[in-house]
Amino acid sequence: MQERADRREWQLPKRLAWFINYGTGDLSGPELRQRRTLNGLSALIPISGLSYAALYLMSDARGLWPAALVALLFCLIVAWPFIAARNEVAAWVYGAGLAVIVQALLVWMLGRDSGLHLYFLSIPAIAIVCFGTRRVGPLVGLTAICAAALVYSEVMLTEPAAFIRVGDGLLTFLQVSAFVIVTAYVALGVYVGFLYADTAERALEVEYGRSEDLLYTLLPQEIARRLKAExxxxxxxxxxxxxxxxxxxxxxxxxxxxxxxxxxxxxxxxxxxxxxxxxxxxxxxxxxxxxxxxxxxxxxxxxxxxxxxxxxxxxxxxxxxxxxxxxxxxxxxxxxxxxxxxxxxxxxxxxxxxxxxxxxxxxxxxxxxxxxxxxxxxxxxxxxxxxxxxxxxxxxxxxxxxxxxxxxxxxxxxxxx
CATH class of the missing domain: 3.30.70.1230 (Nucleotide cyclase, GGDEF domain)
Structure with missing residues (x-):
């Protein structure tokens, strides 16, 4: 029995590592980092969806079950790595579309006071982290959709849907958690972005120094300067x-x-x-x-x-x-x-x-x-x-x-x- 338990203990990290590295065999550099981030989020987002679904059901088993069902749709993101490994454009559309639709349904059900509409701020950031900045057009379009959804939610969805019963205590908790999590997303995204930029700049400085040393080893300094200038x-x-x-x-x-x-x-x-x-x-x-x-x-x-x-x-x-x-x-x-x-x-x-x-x-x-x-x-x-x-x-x-x-x-x- 102990041997079987030990085997299960070691299999989980291996399966998680396999999931995070799925479809990365031919990738390198920024594309490899982005795909691993995508795969990692594909494992984390369903956990978040399950947590919110459980919270809604525990708060009011009868009145919030539609919101719980919608939150469970986030579990569909687990298919994201398998789609990305075959067609990155399809994965982009799938991930962005699922995030926008599910979030829009939740905001429509629970209203502006839940603070859930703030998550629209994180969707373009996640797209950049997972796919980079190569697709400027779709990224601009996604940002415009999320901005419009955020403004519409703030102005029009002032109350929960008529068929939803939600207490003020839960709304306050959801709003506070949204503030905290979205702020953490933004701070983390900015930090990671600057971290990679600083690392890349330092690496470029090191490589530039090496190339300069190599150039001055191959050529006299005056000749090297003349070639660099012209x-x-x-x-x-x-x-x-x-x-x-x-x-x-x-x-x-x-x-x-x-x-x-x-x-x-x-x-x-x-x-x-x-x-x-x-x-x-x-x-x-x-x-x-x-x-x-x-x-x-x-x-x-x-x-x-x-x-x-x-x-x-x-x-x-x-x-x-x-x-x-x-x-x-x-x-x-x-x-x-x-x-x-x-x-x-x-x-x-x-x-x-x-x-x-x-x-x-x-x-x-x-x-x-x-x-x-x-x-x-x-x-x-x-x-x-x-x-x-x-x-x-x-x-x-x-x-x-x-x-x-x-x-x-x-x-x-x-x-x-």
Missing amino acids: PHTTIADSLPNVAIVFADIANFTPIAAKLDPQEVVQVLNRVFRAFDALADRLDLEKIKTIGDAYMVAAGMPNSVGDPAHRAANMALDMLEIAEAHASIVPDGLQIRIGMHVGPVVAGVIGNRKLFYDVWGETVNVASRMESCSAPGRILLTPAARAQLGDDFTFEKRGETEVKGVGPVETWWLTGRA
Whole structure:
């Protein structure tokens, strides 16, 4: 017997949960919340109808039985979730029509002094809570009907119907309960509305902050601001003096062959994150990573007076970072670096997966310097060497055959003076 009682105790919440979630399988967001509210009210309103019917019968078993029968009609709202799951428009009409008709009959029977006509104020609010604001026309129509019914009840239905006998004490109780319940409905509706609005605004603020952070991660702040101000504008800048640094992990292909995919990504992530932090500290602009290659620039998007010096400091520190991370792979870690200085064109292409890119002969030559460099060393062009002057130390390498350019006199950057 005890086991059977325990089973009944657990079945009721499950049945109630099933009822509240009925027809919500394909819904999400506000529609899911509205349907669950509709289903919940479909369970509560019949309880209210039964309570009022019992009150009328207990007050006067003979004189108020018609009002009790009408109040029982509220139990028909239990079919609301099943109608809404098949046709939301039909559910809208069914719920609004049932509420207006039953309430109008009760007010006609019990008169204005019962206060029941005040419930007409709650019907449009319930429609908004259960169906949202998408159907403006029907909502305006329902509000007009309820307003007209409220005014008509207040002006014309001053007394109960001739066939109803109702005591003054019951009328006073009904009026007070109507004031309390309708006030609670309005307060709750306003509170819930503002609660959802505040929650949505806070969520939007959080998401806006995240999108801003992501945008400024993908693009320089100045470029991001320009795109936000003029989304359809073409970002194209001609910069006269930019230092480009290319770095590539030497022999990374055989190194990666000895590691599993997750380890490969972890190695690149650790090294390139250290490069990112270094670029931020030295105020350089990271352009992109291509496989195990890392590209960074000084003097863009805004021109600076010493791009070559910034880039040289970056390159030297990158060698130190690579040396510090050498132990994370079995055969050690070394990088080749190439650097060149000159004019470039920079801009943003397309409207998906945006990033601020750079083009021109300066970029190509810097990339060739990296290809011609050696592990653990930094190879410079004559233009880069000239701008660095005596602030750094160099080692002459001699002429280097550069693809697409020809022989170029090059230097190794060995340190700071």
